[in-house]
Amino acid sequence: MTEIGKRMTFKQEAARTARRKRPGARSNPCTLVENPTEAVREISSHGHRFQLRTPIDLKVRQTGSYCFVGYPALEIEGYGKDESEALKDFGEAFGATWEAYADEDPDRLTRDAQELGKKLRDLVAHVEPV
Numbered sequence: 001m002t003e004i005g006k007r008m009t010f011k012q013e014a015a016r017t018a019r020r021k022r023p024g025a026r027s028n029p030c031t032l033v034e035n036p037t038e039a040v041r042e043i044s045s046h047g048h049r050f051q052l053r054t055p056i057d058l059k060v061r062q063t064g065s066y067c068f069v070g071y072p073a074l075e076i077e078g079y080g081k082d083e084s085e086a087l088k089d090f091g092e093a094f095g096a097t098w099e100a101y102a103d104e105d106p107d108r109l110t111r112d113a114q115e116l117g118k119k120l121r122d123l124v125a126h127v128e129p130v
Contacts, residue, residue: 036087037069044130045095053125058090074119098124 039055060083061068069086070077076097078090101109101117102124109117 037083043091043094045091046099047130048095048098049128049130050094050098051125051128052123054123056123058087060086074116074123098127 037058037060040058041052041055043050043052056071056073058069058071066079066081067083067086068077068079069083069090071090071094074097076090076093078086078088078093080086080089097116098120101113102120104113104117106114106117
């Protein structure tokens with residue numbers, strides 16, 4: 001009811017319901033979000049969960065029959081037949097990149113690789129086993 005005695009229109013009720021259902025902070029891993037590529041706070045891969053310091057937006061593009069999901073700032077990208085497969089592949093690529101650059105002894109890496117490792121460590125707040 002908008003005013004005493006007046007009923008809401010369907011449009012008003014739908015808008016009110018949508019406001020109440022806006023996604024907030026993720027409370028458990030099964031929470032569904034409207035767009036899983038926006039405001040990403042964690043990435044799961046290789047038996048680890050990467051908690052990010054700040055949320056990131058992933059770029060989604062379609063090329064032919066394949067979907068690509070990536071984070072251009074780190075040049076990490078995954079692909080699949082649909083967005084779900086591409087997200088999973090992105091997570092695997094992120095985990096592999098973490099292992100190869102952020103977890104590696106910096107003395108064994110080139111300068112560019114060291115910079116990528118630093119960018120990853122700056123992005124990730126902490127890593128926990130799943």
